[in-house]
Amino acid sequence: MQNVLVTGGAGYIGSHACKALKAAGYNPVTFDSFVTGWRQAVKFGPVEEGDLLDRARLDEVFARYQPVAVMHFAALSLVGEAMKLPGKYWRNNVLGSLTLIEAACAAGVDKFVFSSTCATYGEHDNVVLDETTAQEPLNAYGASKRAIEDILRDFEASDGLNHVIFRYFNVAGADPDGEVGEFHRPETHLIPLMLDAIDGKRDALTVFGTDYDTPDGTCIRDYVHVCDLVDAHVLGLKWLEDGKGSRVFNLGTGSGFSVREVIDQSRAVTNREVPYTEGPRRAGDATKLVSGSTRAVEELGWTPERSKMHTMIEDAWKWHQTGHYDE
Template sequence: MGQNILVTGGAGYIGSHACKALARAGFTPIAFDNLSTGWAGAVKYGPLFQGDLTDRASVAAALAEYQPLAVMHFAALSLVGESMRDPETYWRVNVNGALNLISATVAAGIRNFIFSSTCATYGDQDGVVLTEATRQAPINAYGGSKRAIEDMLRDFGASHGLNHVIFRYFNVAGADPEGELGEQHQPETHLIPLMLEAVQGKRPALTVFGDDYPTPDGTCLRDYVHVSDLVDAHVLGLNWLLDGRPSRDFNLGSGKGFSVREVIEASRFVTNRDVPVIQGARRPGDAAALVSGSERALEELGWQPKRSELRQMIGDAWAWAQKPGYQA
């Protein structure tokens, strides 16, 4: 079947950008998605196979039909607060879904797997730049479920020779610079699009959750990486496996931490508009600071994050926010 790559969550924010990057690199992305949070209109660069990871039969059917060279796994529930309120769903959907996918992948004779993980697996380790050697100690069910899938991949690697690349990242931001794709969730929960909706008057204000964290201005610090840079790393990770390189973990980030207030100030500069703000309480499960060291990806993959400056990411997101977006 040539250069097919199965992309779970391929109709979602990051997955759709990955499909574009794969197509540009000469692969055919097969978007596997149940469209619960994704958009059919975001599937532009290859076919859509509508299926659900919790249904092993649909996973096996997609693998049999397209016989991909590799699987790129983005599909997951990913809201920290929700995972704290409803851990059962996160463990059932994320972990059981991944087990179905990984076991079906092995059964189909596919041995290359790229996994979208998260710096949330490291938990709350303030004042530390997170590297691949940092101890993983997740503090919420979302991070815990992702850590469990990482362990699963290592086990299947040892028993079945499943070669894998694990990417850990935290706040993905921005939009396709060419304007074909962007970030659109229902409901929206990510800081930058929420902030831009407040700027546009689509919501009354942006709620800042907590102002008493042990950070310079009391708000959470996060490392932001541009979605286009992020998916470029995934293509490099795919080629790493196709070249016969060993399983490897990589952190992806800019190496800089920005507070919520700093993001708001950058938005004022980019949009030339004020951001209406409401101060809220802390959310359970939120770490004070998460900053990702990415030296391994830079040195071993040759990754070059070209657009991961805060104003650039907000500028691309702002351009997308002024478009009609995907239609339900």
């Protein structure tokens, strides 16, 4: 079986990716610092603990497993924190990724799949964001991811590192088998916070801003099911194996939902009231982030079949009620 090195394999998206890789016949090797990841989320292959800034440790892991490719999920990803502590984001995300990329190239790896973000686009008035839209990030999180994209392009030129960059929109839902799911500490994301508020595990949800220039005044986001998202990664790996070269793909559905619409759908799915209050805007939030998502569908043959809002909330609700990791 071929090894694929999965950084951040103990996190939300990385753990789902490990499950998808195993199902596709690969051996996913998790590399994780366990700063934000969960040991119980590593279920589908071996694990190596380490920090991306530790080049010697990376060299050891590459020598031991000789992976055919790297899938790089490990990153800090909280916009609010990035606004307050930009240095932490530049150091961990950019220097960590640079160290990983250099180690991969030194080990002769020439296939690299990278988790980027729609936060690299920033604010574009009422434009659907496609892969050619200018990248003007509003925060250090988006800026750090854009910088890593630039690094990958340079290492393609110097070392032949073929790469697929996926720019995620809002990832939601959980493995419908309940083996892994979304579990962040602290939690900052809309859907898990809302589900916690619904069953009284925390106080009411605060809607961040009701004066945006959108039909109901709340921010609009494009939500994609985590299982669809990781399926695209397996397709991205096959794309590189087929020698199709480096490419950028958005991963979203092209449909936008406002915060109020997500609340309404959660009420419908759970049949429970959603306790919420209205608060001020959160720094660093764009008004509307909706994907022009045809490229992944047309070129990769991606079918985001679980990414209906009610399915994502149903899967998240099921995981919320039955699955969790011990803190």
